[in-house]
Amino acid sequence: MPTKFVLIGSGLAGGLLAAYLGRRGYEVDLYERRADPREGNIVGGRSINLAISTRGIHALEQIGIADEALRHAIPMRGRMIHDKSGTLHFAPYDVDPKKCINSIGRASLNTAVIEAAQRYPNVRVYFNHKCTEVDLAEPTCHLETDTGKLTVRADAVIGVDGAFSAVRASMQRNIDNFQYDESYLAHGYKELTIPPASDGSWRIEKNALHIWPRKSFMMIALPNPDGSFTCTLFWEFEGPRSFATTKTDDDIQHFFDEEFPDAVPLMPTLLEDFRNNPTGSLVTIRCAPWYHRDKVCLLGDAAHAVVPFYGQGMNAAFEDCVVLDECLEKFANDRDHAFAEYFSRRKENADALADLAIGNFIEMRDKTASSAFRAKKKLDHFLEAALPGVYLPLYAMVTFSRIPYAEAARRARLQDQILYAALITIILIGVLVIAVLLGHS
Numbered sequence: 001m002p003t004k005f006v007l008i009g010s011g012l013a014g015g016l017l018a019a020y021l022g023r024r025g026y027e028v029d030l031y032e033r034r035a036d037p038r039e040g041n042i043v044g045g046r047s048i049n050l051a052i053s054t055r056g057i058h059a060l061e062q063i064g065i066a067d068e069a070l071r072h073a074i075p076m077r078g079r080m081i082h083d084k085s086g087t088l089h090f091a092p093y094d095v096d097p098k099k100c101i102n103s104i105g106r107a108s109l110n111t112a113v114i115e116a117a118q119r120y121p122n123v124r125v126y127f128n129h130k131c132t133e134v135d136l137a138e139p140t141c142h143l144e145t146d147t148g149k150l151t152v153r154a155d156a157v158i159g160v161d162g163a164f165s166a167v168r169a170s171m172q173r174n175i176d177n178f179q180y181d182e183s184y185l186a187h188g189y190k191e192l193t194i195p196p197a198s199d200g201s202w203r204i205e206k207n208a209l210h211i212w213p214r215k216s217f218m219m220i221a222l223p224n225p226d227g228s229f230t231c232t233l234f235w236e237f238e239g240p241r242s243f244a245t246t247k248t249d250d251d252i253q254h255f256f257d258e259e260f261p262d263a264v265p266l267m268p269t270l271l272e273d274f275r276n277n278p279t280g281s282l283v284t285i286r287c288a289p290w291y292h293r294d295k296v297c298l299l300g301d302a303a304h305a306v307v308p309f310y311g312q313g314m315n316a317a318f319e320d321c322v323v324l325d326e327c328l329e330k331f332a333n334d335r336d337h338a339f340a341e342y343f344s345r346r347k348e349n350a351d352a353l354a355d356l357a358i359g360n361f362i363e364m365r366d367k368t369a370s371s372a373f374r375a376k377k378k379l380d381h382f383l384e385a386a387l388p389g390v391y392l393p394l395y396a397m398v399t400f401s402r403i404p405y406a407e408a409a410r411r412a413r414l415q416d417q418i419l420y421a422a423l424i425t426i427i428l429i430g431v432l433v434i435a436v437l438l439g440h441s
């Protein structure tokens, strides 16, 4: 009998993992609490579009669906910074203009991975099935549907059920010394819209990720294939000027007129969107271990939710699928070892990404507005071009390579130390030369 996996959650990583496991010949039953995304029931309040880059694309390529999934994706070649006066500054992501991140619709990507999984006859997907509990020892999953409850048994259960994972909650309750840490940013987010122009075109530069950096908060916008942009305002929940204190239409209008004057004329549904769209929270989750013997395992946000500022949460979840697949191949008859190796290869990197993502929030909302930031980016690109393969900016390592996140962070720290030491040495030599010249005159 082939091994049977039960997967909980058919979000982005659940669908992709089901395809990988299906390709390996396992029996796979995937249970999702929501309705089929093809029926238009995509999660309200989550990001409508996301940035997919090298790691995520590689995972799609490995299963042969990259072209199909990226059919409607829109390349974004750099950041378009909008200052308060409406002046624009474009900062390319890389010295190579071909390197870009891609804006992709969550719903269409979710559909692409689920359909890829369903092409394997040994994969079955059940919507409207909510997991409430997992018995780790068996393992069995307890599920609720509109018509009643059921219990399913498997050789292994994988929790791909997102940041508030029910599978992880069962592990927390039943594994001694299970480590768990969740921390929320003081900022929440709200999605708003810039609709297409009357001829269906994009009303601001299509091939860029737009940022309105305002020091302690910011708004960003990513393009959609229909000519619209989805804007996301990241703003403090509480405080003198915050979501909490901005209640009336006048408050909202006043805040936007003051902070984002060039965007306001492009947002005819601003007040409606602001009132009707939920305010989401931003959580980082770290836990350990991500597995229990050969019975239960966690993947994607269920194991390591990160804040979205590096655009890597889904990319990292897709990379998890590749690594778990490699581990299951390496230890084909020893799932316990496969899960252990997967955990040891991914944990350090997930922790590093969590730190990088928080760091990038400060960079995006505050530093991108400064000329020092733009000068550092230019220096990065100069050094990358001058020292190919030797100097790689952190952003390029995270976004355009598959260098493990932890190694990228370490290498960037070392590069910065060398760079700053070199700059100080150059300045000291310059001062010395001037002093000597002055001494001679």
Ligand SMILES: Cc1cc2nc3c(=O)[nH]c(=O)nc-3n(C[C@H](O)[C@H](O)[C@H](O)COP(=O)(O)OP(=O)(O)OC[C@H]3O[C@@H](n4cnc5c(N)ncnc54)[C@H](O)[C@@H]3O)c2cc1C
Residues within 6 Å of the ligand: 008, 009, 010, 011, 012, 013, 014, 031, 032, 033, 034, 046, 047, 049, 050, 051, 052, 129, 130, 131, 132, 160, 161, 162, 163, 164, 165, 166, 189, 232, 280, 299, 300, 301, 302, 308, 310, 311, 312, 313, 314, 315, 316, 317
């Ligand atoms: C505002 C925002 C912007 C983002 N932008 C980016 C970006 O640009 N690039 C990027 O790479 N990442 C981005 N992310 C992160 C990305 O959304 C997540 O990392 C990614 O969705 C994780 O995929 P997942 O499959 O692990 O979890 P999810 O996508 O959350 O899927 C989990 C699935 O499990 C289901 N589920 C949950 N509980 C149960 C249960 N009890 N029983 C059954 N099913 C259940 C859910 O309904 C859902 O379908 C962003 C996140 C946010 C919040």
